[in-house]
Amino acid sequence: MQLASSPETSATSAPYPFDIRRISDVAGAEIFGVDLKQPVSDTLKDAIMRAFLEFHVLVFRGQDLTKDEQHQFSLNFGTLEHHVGRLADGTPFPIVHTVTNLDADGNPTEKTVAKGNYHWHTDKSYHAIPSLMSMLHAKEIPPKGGDTQFANTRMGYASLSPAMKERIADMQVEHSWEASRRNVGAPPPSEEQKRERPPVTHPLVRTHPDTGDKTIYLGHHVSHIVGLPKDESDALLEELTEHTTQPKFTYTHQWRQGDYTMWDNRCLLHRARPNYEVGRDRRLLHRTVIIGTKPY
Numbered sequence: 001m002q003l004a005s006s007p008e009t010s011a012t013s014a015p016y017p018f019d020i021r022r023i024s025d026v027a028g029a030e031i032f033g034v035d036l037k038q039p040v041s042d043t044l045k046d047a048i049m050r051a052f053l054e055f056h057v058l059v060f061r062g063q064d065l066t067k068d069e070q071h072q073f074s075l076n077f078g079t080l081e082h083h084v085g086r087l088a089d090g091t092p093f094p095i096v097h098t099v100t101n102l103d104a105d106g107n108p109t110e111k112t113v114a115k116g117n118y119h120w121h122t123d124k125s126y127h128a129i130p131s132l133m134s135m136l137h138a139k140e141i142p143p144k145g146g147d148t149q150f151a152n153t154r155m156g157y158a159s160l161s162p163a164m165k166e167r168i169a170d171m172q173v174e175h176s177w178e179a180s181r182r183n184v185g186a187p188p189p190s191e192e193q194k195r196e197r198p199p200v201t202h203p204l205v206r207t208h209p210d211t212g213d214k215t216i217y218l219g220h221h222v223s224h225i226v227g228l229p230k231d232e233s234d235a236l237l238e239e240l241t242e243h244t245t246q247p248k249f250t251y252t253h254q255w256r257q258g259d260y261t262m263w264d265n266r267c268l269l270h271r272a273r274p275n276y277e278v279g280r281d282r283r284l285l286h287r288t289v290i291i292g293t294k295p296y
């Protein structure tokens, strides 16, 4: 590990015990010289969490973890979440699962189940206790494209007009796995999946539990704003999504094989970009998700 103080480190906080460089003003820092296969000391863990809160998206370059090693590393940051999604044979995704455009035979397909990810969302907002952090480890990346975009919902909220802030201040939003499937044109969930993941309600304006920042909390798992007529709800959700995903609030991550990313689902929306030859080039990442706290 390299000991380097970062230009990003303010005079009042301790320097990071790794080489870190901001990638974008919106979200994102890349970190070099840390091997995530190795046990994580408390000092390193604290520094990673500090950087995570400062930059929202961390990218550790040049990693090579097995699924078991990713599982072990992920446990440093909390409890791992189970997944409602099913594999082709009907069994639930394993706790460390694969996000890919490959079919069951290992061939690229346009019909990838990962298509739902093309729409802006925050992970597992259809849970009563949604996720804090998601981690993706890039194993196979197309020669060009296959990016992931992140939108900063703190900046999105902060730049709303005072009138809009007042209008949405107390709104509650229903999120569900069923609405999520409908919104992305995927087949409806089974009765079992519906029982497993009943609809939940969260505030539209969330307070980040670690920073106190207010953020807009929506995305494609949303069904509607509680108590509004459907067209008004749809129009407002669309307006807010458009607002917070303007290019000036987004960072587009161009993957390198070996990247290990961690992002904060409490202050970001994200989506996969189909900007590669989905039916021809291979894209495969390993994913873990850490459970968060009840939004307020």
Ligand code: OGA
Pocket (backbone or CB within 6 Å): 099, 117, 123, 134, 136, 146, 147, 148, 149, 270, 271, 272, 273, 285, 287
């Ligand atoms: C996810 C996700 C986006 C991508 O893993 O939660 O949305 O680019 N992935 O694969």
Ligand code: MN
Pocket (backbone or CB within 6 Å): 117, 121, 122, 123, 270
């Ligand atoms: Mn996601």
